[in-house]
Amino acid sequence: MKPKVTLLMITSVDGRLHPSRFTSSPDGTRRDWSAQYENIHQTLEAxxxxxxxxxxxxxSRAGPHVPSEAVEVERPLHIAERGDGTYAIALDPLGKLHFKPGGLGDDQVIVLLGRDVPDSHLAELTADGVSYVVSEKADIDIAATLDILGREFGIRHLVLEGGAGTNGAFLAAGLVDEMRILVAPAVDGGENVQGIVAYRDGLAGKLRLRLIAADTLDHGVVQLHYAVLPPEDRAPRADATDAPSQTPDY
Incomplete structure (x- = not known):
């Protein structure tokens, strides 16, 4: 069963993605705003x-490396030894990501891969204690993969945290249930700077947002909480017939 998906992002007033570019504010600093974001992340209990x-x-900040000994490769699913933390999941259709053994802090890593990723890369992930799911297609079938994450890993609630292309692909496929957008008291103002959501054809006609709440947090941050609804001419659906035909470079 597909996990509930919450899109959680922090943005400037002009909808930009990178806090390092934000203007300053007497109401708080980037560190304060990040703390508000982490607080909301924790309350979601995903x-x-x-x-x-x-x-x-x-x-991850790791480069490619060969396992020190032979590793048996499994397709399409490999489940590493389970830790006590949450799962850190990455979309990586071409198999470009590499990891150090031990995961990311306390989080167990799962990588979602395209069909054509070579066995040598799967061996590296296995040796590093990384779980993975290989798609049946060259591009990742996001809806089908979410079902696997729910069924095989017991994930009931997943927090989607970008970047912009990833957020756009999930929204276009009708896979996001709610959005929590934290607006910092800052602007970016740069030209040709990516926002928190990007999709090649835009998202007009693909979804609707219904406001659930608008809350003022500490340090001048405002949380906007929306339910994500299907278009008016379409009933809610469990699959994703509008999934992108090509996987973006997430």
Whole structure:
């Protein structure tokens, strides 16, 4: 069964993605705003969080390496030894991500891969204690993969945390249940700077948002909480017939 998906992001007033570019405020600092974000993340009590390849590469900071001994490769699913933390999930259709043994802090890593990722990369992930799911297609079938995450890993609630292309792909496929957007008291203002959501054809006609609540948090941050609904001419659905035909570079 598909996990509940909550899109959680922090943004400037002009909808931009990178706090390092934000203006300053007398109401708080980037560190204060990040703390508000982490507080909301914790209150969601999700079993997993998911990001795209580019975002995960900033966290994993590892290069390719050959396992020290032979490793048996499993397809399409490998489940590493379970830890006590939550799952850190990355979309990586081409198999470009690498990890150090031991996961990310207390979090167990799961990588979602495209069909054509070579066995050598799967062996590396296995040796490093990383779980993975290999898609039946060259591109990742996001809806089908979410079902696997629910069924095989027991994930009931997943927090989606970008980047913009990943967020856009999930929204376009009708797989996001709610959005929690934290707006910091800052602007970016740069030209050609990516926002928190991007999708190649735009999202007009693909979804509707219904406001649930707007809450003022500490340090000038405002939380906007929306339910994500299907278009008016379409009933809610469990599958994702509008999934992108090509996987973006998450």
């Amino acid at each position: 079993e997993a969080w998911l990001v795209g390849r580019v975002t995960m590469a900033e966290m």
